[in-house]
Amino acid sequence: MTTYIFNVIFAVVWVAITGSATLLNLIFGFFIATIALWIVRGEMGGPGYWRRVGKVLSLLQLFIKELAMSAIRVAIMVFNPRMDVKPGIFAFPLTVDKDHEIALLANLITLTPGTLSVDVSPDCKTLYVHALDCSDPEAARRDIAEGFERKILEAFR
Amino acid sequence: MTANTITQFAVNVGLVVLSISFLLTVWRVIKGPTLPDRVIALDMLVGIVMGFIALVAIRTGFTLYIDIAISLGLVGFLATVAFARFILSRKRREGEDGSPPDGSSEQATAANGKTSRAISPTALPAPQAGAPVPKEAGPKPPLSKSEATKKTAAKVKIAKAKAAKKVAAAAEPGKSGAAAAASTAGSRPPRKPAVKNKPTVKKETP
Amino acid sequence: MDILLALATAALILAGSVFVFAATLGLNRFPDLYSRMHAASKAGTVGSALMLIAVGVHAADLAILARSFAGFFFFVLTAPVSAHLLAKAAHESGYPLSDLSVRDELKHPAAEK
Numbered sequence: 001m002t003t004y005i006f007n008v009i010f011a012v013v014w015v016a017i018t019g020s021a022t023l024l025n026l027i028f029g030f031f032i033a034t035i036a037l038w039i040v041r042g043e044m045g046g047p048g049y050w051r052r053v054g055k056v057l058s059l060l061q062l063f064i065k066e067l068a069m070s071a072i073r074v075a076i077m078v079f080n081p082r083m084d085v086k087p088g089i090f091a092f093p094l095t096v097d098k099d100h101e102i103a104l105l106a107n108l109i110t111l112t113p114g115t116l117s118v119d120v121s122p123d124c125k126t127l128y129v130h131a132l133d134c135s136d137p138e139a140a141r142r143d144i145a146e147g148f149e150r151k152i153l154e155a156f157r
Numbered sequence: 158m159t160a161n162t163i164t165q166f167a168v169n170v171g172l173v174v175l176s177i178s179f180l181l182t183v184w185r186v187i188k189g190p191t192l193p194d195r196v197i198a199l200d201m202l203v204g205i206v207m208g209f210i211a212l213v214a215i216r217t218g219f220t221l222y223i224d225i226a227i228s229l230g231l232v233g234f235l236a237t238v239a240f241a242r243f244i245l246s247r248k249r250r251e252g253e254d255g256s257p258p259d260g261s262s263e264q265a266t267a268a269n270g271k272t273s274r275a276i277s278p279t280a281l282p283a284p285q286a287g288a289p290v291p292k293e294a295g296p297k298p299p300l301s302k303s304e305a306t307k308k309t310a311a312k313v314k315i316a317k318a319k320a321a322k323k324v325a326a327a328a329e330p331g332k333s334g335a336a337a338a339a340s341t342a343g344s345r346p347p348r349k350p351a352v353k354n355k356p357t358v359k360k361e362t363p
Numbered sequence: 364m365d366i367l368l369a370l371a372t373a374a375l376i377l378a379g380s381v382f383v384f385a386a387t388l389g390l391n392r393f394p395d396l397y398s399r400m401h402a403a404s405k406a407g408t409v410g411s412a413l414m415l416i417a418v419g420v421h422a423a424d425l426a427i428l429a430r431s432f433a434g435f436f437f438f439v440l441t442a443p444v445s446a447h448l449l450a451k452a453a454h455e456s457g458y459p460l461s462d463l464s465v466r467d468e469l470k471h472p473a474a475e476k
Contacts, residue, residue: 022426023426023429023430023433024425024426024429027429067405067409067439068409070405071382071405071406071408071409071410074385074386074389074401074402074405074406075381075382075385075386075406077389078385078386078388078389078392078393078402078406079385079388083392083393085393085394085398087394087395087397087398087460088460089397089454089460106443106447107440107443107444107447110404110443110446110447111405111439111443114401116397116400116401116404116446116447116450117443117447117450118397118447118450118451118454119450119451119454119455130397130400130401130450132398132401159366159369160365160366160368160369161369163366163369163370163372163373164369164372164373164421166373167372167373167374167376167377168376170376170377170380171376171377171379171380171414174380174381174383174384175380175383177384177387178380178383178384178386178387179387181387181388181390181391182387182390184391185387185390185391185399191396191453191458193396193449193452193453193458194396194399196449197390197396197399197400197403197449198390198403200403200445200449201386201387201390201403201407204383204386204403204407204408204410204411204438204442205383205387205407205411207411207414207415207438208379208380208383208410208411208414211379211411211414211415211417211418212376212414214418215372215376215417215418215421220418220422220424220427222418223415223418223419223427223430223431223434224430226415226434227430227433227434227437227438230411230434230437230438230441231437231441234441234442234444234445237445237448237449238444238445238448240449241445241448241449241451241452242452244449244452244453244456245451245452245455245456247456248456248457
């Protein structure tokens with residue numbers, strides 16, 4: 001976490017020094033700061049940060065892939081002249097318990113094919129998910145638990 | 158030059174498709190039986206207009222339009238959030254057309270010995286009786302033979318729910334009336350009934 | 364090079380408009396408002412976002428491309444939030460699922476009434 005803060009600070013410093021406050025320059029500064037911090041990785045932080053960066057990147061990749069997949073699936077379902085949907089709401093028991101992780105998981109679930117998170121129970125233990133094809137909720141629960149939830153746990157723990 | 162023609166062609170096709178989509182979405186705004194349906198359609202309209210702006214940006218070459226599209230997206234997001242708060246605080250009006258008929262008609266159908274439309278985890282709703290039977294058909298309410306055959310004969314196809322509702326209304330014309338009225342009202346554009354507590358917006362902050 | 368960019372732009376525009384069209388078709392064909400939310404929040408979002416990227420690709424300028432990507436991520440990240448909020452509000456204030464629904468494990472007092 002501290003490494004990340006250093007990274008952001010370095011990027012801001014880079015923007016201040018080069019004197020052009022564009023988004024592109026900020027990204028470039030962030031990139032340079034990452035390289036600089038990577039060079040001195042032995043002195044601070046340790047290897048955990050870098051492994052986590054990889055995990056976050058793989059999470060992002062999964063996110064983009066699932067988004068494309070879900071849009072295509074919905075489009076196919078809509079263009080199919082015989083629309084056989086079995087919508088329903090199923091409960092998904094959460095393993096993640098931090099607020100930002102639940103928010104991220106809920107967002108990711110909304111973008112997976114055929115599922116849309118509706119509500120979280122007040123004690124943050126259960127996520128209620130609306131699915132277009134709810135004929136087999138067990139399989140849907142398993143997909144979420146073994147796909148996104150595991151990735152999130154890997155990325156943030 | 159040919160690169161320009163390709164782009165212009167794509168932009169023109171995109172504009173046509175977006176216009177059709179726009180009209181379809183407006184149709185949903187007008188028709189949409191409930192308030193959340195309309196809000197979804199309005200949200201969708203914002204997305205379509207963003208697409209329009211992007212296409213105009215490509216067509217005219219003014220890339221400044223991207224900023225407009227982004228700010229429009231922000232406004233649309235805030236509007237949807239505000240609408241969600243409004244829906245939450247307003248609660249559902251009596252007599253607003255939802256997919257299943259509510260209140261009195263539901264009780265009427267239940268009293269007639271037919272399946273109740275309330276969704277329970279196990280019981281399957283009536284319209285699926287004519288469809289291929291799913292595996293997890295729980296304790297199904299008794300359905301008389303003649304009714305079932307009528308339903309299968311009616312070829313419940315794409316709009317299963319709507320068709321089944323109409324069939325049910327047609328099969329029992331002398332039914333209590335409430336259900337029939339509700340099902341016909343479901344297929345018509347909604348008109349706001351004169352509800353007793355219309356002007357009062359219930360303020361319930363959870 | 365020009366023609367490659369033009370082809371990429373055209374592909375993005377056409378894909379985006381197909382997704383938007385699918386979303387509106389879904390908006391009109393799905394049985395209840397929760398299913399409609401699927402169509403609007405996924406296909407619609409992806410469609411509009413693809414068109415935003417098309418602008419960036421067409422301009423062939425890195426700054427504009429970066430801005431269009433910023434718009435893309437902004438739009439893609441806010442759409443699920445608004446869909447989730449709308450679904451929660453609708454369910455909490457008692458709008459029912461359609462007759463086709465097979466299960467509802469979330470019960471609110473307002474929905475049962």
